[in-house]
Amino acid sequence: MSGLDRIGLALLHRLDPERAHGLALRALRAGLVPLPGRVTSPRLACKVAGLDLDNPVGLAAGFDKNAEALAPLARAGFGMIEVGAVTPRPQPGNPRPRLFRLSEDRAVINRFGFNNLGMEAAAERLAQRPKDAVIGLNLGANKDSDDRAEDFARVLAHCGRHLDFATVNVSSPNTEKLRDLQGADALAALLAGVMEARNWLERPIPIFLKIAPDLDDSALGEIAEVAQRANLAGIIATNTTLDRSGLVSAARDEAGGLSGAPLFERSTRVLARLSQLTDGKMPLIGVGGISTPEDAYAKIRAGASAVQLYSALVYEGLSLVPRIARGLDRLLEANGYANLAEAVGTGREEWL
Numbered sequence: 300m301s302g303l304d305r306i307g308l309a310l311l312h313r314l315d316p317e318r319a320h321g322l323a324l325r326a327l328r329a330g331l332v333p334l335p336g337r338v339t340s341p342r343l344a345c346k347v348a349g350l351d352l353d354n355p356v357g358l359a360a361g362f363d364k365n366a367e368a369l370a371p372l373a374r375a376g377f378g379m380i381e382v383g384a385v386t387p388r389p390q391p392g393n394p395r396p397r398l399f400r401l402s403e404d405r406a407v408i409n410r411f412g413f414n415n416l417g418m419e420a421a422a423e424r425l426a427q428r429p430k431d432a433v434i435g436l437n438l439g440a441n442k443d444s445d446d447r448a449e450d451f452a453r454v455l456a457h458c459g460r461h462l463d464f465a466t467v468n469v470s471s472p473n474t475e476k477l478r479d480l481q482g483a484d485a486l487a488a489l490l491a492g493v494m495e496a497r498n499w500l501e502r503p504i505p506i507f508l509k510i511a512p513d514l515d516d517s518a519l520g521e522i523a524e525v526a527q528r529a530n531l532a533g534i535i536a537t538n539t540t541l542d543r544s545g546l547v548s549a550a551r552d553e554a555g556g557l558s559g560a561p562l563f564e565r566s567t568r569v570l571a572r573l574s575q576l577t578d579g580k581m582p583l584i585g586v587g588g589i590s591t592p593e594d595a596y597a598k599i600r601a602g603a604s605a606v607q608l609y610s611a612l613v614y615e616g617l618s619l620v621p622r623i624a625r626g627l628d629r630l631l632e633a634n635g636y637a638n639l640a641e642a643v644g645t646g647r648e649e650w651l
Contacts, residue, residue, distance in 0.1 A: 304615075304616045304618050307616065308614070308615075308616055311323060312400070312402075315396065316396075316398040316399060316400050316407075316613075317395065317396070317397065317398045320398070324363065324367060324368050327368045327371045327372070327617075328367065328368050328371060330371070332371065332375075332617055333618070334371060334374040334375050334376070334617070335374070335375070335376045335620075335621045336374050336376070337353050337374075337376070338353060338354055338356075338376040338378075338620070338621045338624045338625065339353035339354055339378075340354075340628050341637075341638065342628050342631045342632060342636065342637065342638055342639060343355065343378075343624060343627065343628050343631075343639060344638075344639075345378075345604070345605065345638070345639045345640060347379075347533070347582050347584070347604045347605045348464070348505040348507070348532035348533050348582045348604075349505055349532070350379065350433050350463060350464060350505060351433070352378035352379055352433055352605060353378050354376075354377075354378040354624040354627075354628075355378050355595075355599065355603075355604065355605035355606055355627070355639055356376070356377060356378050356595060356605075356606060356607075356608070356620060356623050356624045356627070357377055357378055357379040357380065357381060357584070357605055357606065357607040357608075358372060358375075358377045358379070358380045358381060358607060358608070358609065358620075359381060359586050359607035359608060359609040360381045360382065360383050360384055360437035360466065360468070360509075360609075361383075361384075361409070361411075361437075361609055362382075362609050362612065363380075363382045364382070364383060364384065364385075364411075364414065364415050365382070365385075365415055365416045365420060365421060365424070366382040366383075366385075366421050366424040366425050366428075366436075367424065369382070369424065369425070369427075369428045369429060369432070369434060370429055372432075373428075373429040373431065373432035373434075375617050375620055376617075376620040376621040376624060377432075377620055378433065378605065378624070379432075379433040379434070379435065379463075379464075379605070379607075380432060380433065380434050380435070381434075381435045381436070381437055381464075381466060381607065382421070382425075382434065382435070382436055382437065383415070383421070383436045383437030383438065383439065383466075383468075384413050384415065384437040384438065384439030384468050384471070385415050385417065385418050385421045385436060385437065385438065385439055385454055385458070386413055386415055386417060386418070386439040386440060386441045386444075386450060386454065387417065387418050387440075387441055387444075387450050387453045387454055387457075388417050388418075388441050389415065389416050389417035389420070390412075390413060390414065390415065390417070390441055390442060390443075391414055392411045392412040392413060392414025392415075393410050393411060393412035393414070397409060397410045397411050397412070397555070398411070399550040399553045399555070400548075400550070400613065401546060401548035401550055401551060401557075401559070402548060402614075403547050403548045404546050404547060404548045404551070404559065404560060404561055405559050405560035405561075405590065405610075405611075405614055406546070406548070406557055406558065406559030406560055406561050406562075406610065407557070407558050407559050407610045407613055408550060408551075408553045408554075408555045408556065408557050408558075409539070409555050409556055409558070410472075410553070410554050410555030410556070412442065413439045413440075413441075413442065413471065415439070418453070418454045418457045418458055419457075421436070421454075421458055422457055422458045422461065425458055425461035425462065426461050428461060433463045433464070434461075434462060434463055435462055435463055435464035435465055435466060435507075436454070436455075436458055436462050436464075436465050436466070437465075437466045437468050437509070438450075438451045438454045438455055438465055438466060438467055438468060438493070439451075439454070439468055439471070447480065448480065448485070448488060448489040448492055449492060451467055451489060451492070451493050452492040452493050452495065452496040453496075455493055455496045455497060455500075455506075456496045456499065456500075459496070459497065459500045459504060460500060460501060460502070462504055463504060463505075464504050464505040464506070464507060464532065465493075465497075465504060465505075465506055465507070466506075466507045466508070466509050466535060467489070467490065467493055467506065467507070467508050467509065468509045468538070469481050469486065469489070469508070469509070469510075470509050470510050470511040470537070470538035471538060471539075471556065472511070472538075472539060472541055472555065472556045481510065481511065481514065481518065481522060482521075483521040483522075483524075483525055486508075486521075486522065486525050487525050487528070487529065490506075490508070490525065490526075490529040490531065491529065493506060494506065494529055494530065494531075505532030505533070506531050506532055507531065507532055507533050507534065507535050507584065508522070508526050508531055508533075508534050508535065509534075509535040509536075509537075509538055510522055510534060510535070510536055510537055510538065510569075511537060511538050511539075511540070512536070512537035512538065512539075512540045512542075512562060512565045512566045512569050512587065513540055513541055513542065514569070516572065519569065519572055519573060519576060520576055522534070523573055523576040523577050523581075526577075526581065527577065527581060531581075532582060533581055533582035533583055533584060533604070534573055534577075534581065534582075534583050534584070535583075535584040535586055535607070536566060536569050536570045536573055536583055536584070536585060536586065536587075536603075537562075537565075537566040537569050537570070537586060537587050538556065538586075539555075539556025539557055539558045539562070540556065540557050540558075540562055540565060540566075541556065541557070542557065542565065543557065544561075545561060546561060558587070558588075558609065558610040559588060559590075559610035559611065559613075560588045560590060560610075560611075561588065562587040562588045563587055563588025563589070563594060564588075565587070566585070566586065566587025566588060567585065567587070567588075567597060567598060567601050567650055568650050568651075570583055570585045570598060570601050570602055570603055570650070571601040571602055571647045571648075571649075571650035571651055572650075572651065573602065574601065574602025574603075574644055574647050575602075575647065575651060579602065579643070579644050579647075582604040582605075583602050583603050583604060584603060584604065584605050584606065584607055585598030585599070585601065585602075585603030585605075585606045585607075586606065586607040586608070588610075588611075589606055589607075589608040589611060589623070590608070590611035590614070590615065590619070591623065591626070592622070592623050592625075592626025592627045592629070592630055593626075593630070594623075595608075595623050595626075595627050596627055596630045596631075596642070597646065599627075599639065599642050599643055600642055600643075600644070600645050600646030600647070600649075601644070601646055601647055601649070601650045602643065602644045602647050603643065604639075604640075604643055608620075608623070
């Protein structure tokens with residue numbers, strides 16, 4: 300991290316976390332953040348669920364909820380960008396404060412509650428997206444919806460023509476009873492509606508499912524089976540956790556989903572188990588606690604075909620993205636892999 304990055308982050312950390320995040324997005328849009336452009340190599344370039352990625356390091360949903368910074372993010376070194384979550388109608392989310400830094404734990408707790416400007420606003424911005432980036436949308440449901448399952452399909456139908464992929468998010472802990480949709484029957488019905496909407500698109504796109512890290516082995520088995528039957532492109536493992544084990548920061552007991560370093564081990568074990576349950580045949584995207592090239596490499600060896608990060612940017616800034624991608628390239632080379640695909644799943648047993 301450069302001295303300028305350290306100064307910028309130190310100033311942002313003096314502010315309320317949500318306000319600081321808004322300022323960071325504004326600085327990004329204004330061109331005040333140095334960006335590396337594309338980061339790739341023959342080892343890093345990969346194909347995931349039919350998507351051609353410059354590298355396997357993606358931006359997780361939540362950083363750019365309303366697709367406001369697509370152009371600069373496309374130059375930030377990510378292999379893919381996921382924006383959202385977006386719901387059919389605008390909604391304010393939960394009352395503030397709803398974002399908390401846990402600096403001693405290198406973690407974040409949020410209870411945003413799908414605050415966003417709605418699918419109409421998102422579609423307008425996505426229509427102007429950079430064409431040389433891989434951009435996806437995290438699909439959400441309105442809190443007061445009469446049919447949350449239909450909400451996911453509605454957002455996809457409205458925005459899908461501007462996307463390279465979409466993610467069904469039934470794993471946020473901040474919308475009451477949303478995680479109930481991870482049950483086998485409810486999930487199968489929801490995914491059937493989403494896949495029907497996807498099939499009506501002029502250019503059908505890959506659909507991923509994002510799951511919680513707090514599922515037991517039986518639930519993971521059901522989800523793997525339902526996802527495969529629904530012909531999903533893959534699973535994103537995982538969203539935030541409700542577990543607070545081992546935290547020391549003052550904000551540790553705040554309600555909401557925990558992300559960042561403490562999630563790494565739990566999410567990686569879920570990832571490895573899913574890789575085992577799907578026999579390595581379904582692409583998995585590993586999320587949770589990635590802040591170094593070694594973390595990304597561990598996720599890939601546990602079974603991930605690509606990874607996503609977000610919370611570590613709070614502590615390291617966007618310069619972390621090329622550092623992780625280039626460090627991952629060096630690790631692949633050092634371990635004798637000609638390409639990323641050769642490393643996927645090679646360390647799965649270590650996490651089971």
